[in-house]
Amino acid sequence: MRVVIAHFPFDLLKTEVQDAMKGIKAEPVTGESVLIGRRQYPVKQVGEIITRQDRRDFSAGEVTRALSRLGFACRPAAALAPPTALTPLQTASALLGHPARA
Numbered sequence: 001m002r003v004v005i006a007h008f009p010f011d012l013l014k015t016e017v018q019d020a021m022k023g024i025k026a027e028p029v030t031g032e033s034v035l036i037g038r039r040q041y042p043v044k045q046v047g048e049i050i051t052r053q054d055r056r057d058f059s060a061g062e063v064t065r066a067l068s069r070l071g072f073a074c075r076p077a078a079a080l081a082p083p084t085a086l087t088p089l090q091t092a093s094a095l096l097g098h099p100a101r102a
């Protein structure tokens with residue numbers, strides 16, 4: 001399938017992307033990510049490997065669109081946001097089973 005990343009056209013197949021990522025250790029995911037095999041990779045890492053370009057040359061959105069069109073499951077950065085921490089008052093109230101009152 002022809003995809004455009006950083007204004008350059010690439011003819012990619014899903015199997016080619018999977019083969020390119022074999023043996024590559026996944027970096028910690030801090031933004032958008034893609035599931036390849038059983039590993040979760042940052043889309044910028046995958047984009048760098050499949051295009052052989054510097055990560056600053058393309059956006060995560062370009063790679064996410066391309067990988068989605070190839071059939072990979074992509075996750076947005078918001079899905080990785082940790083839950084908000086409770087205040088000490090809310091934590092104590094939750095432990096006691098009573099709602100916190102302001």
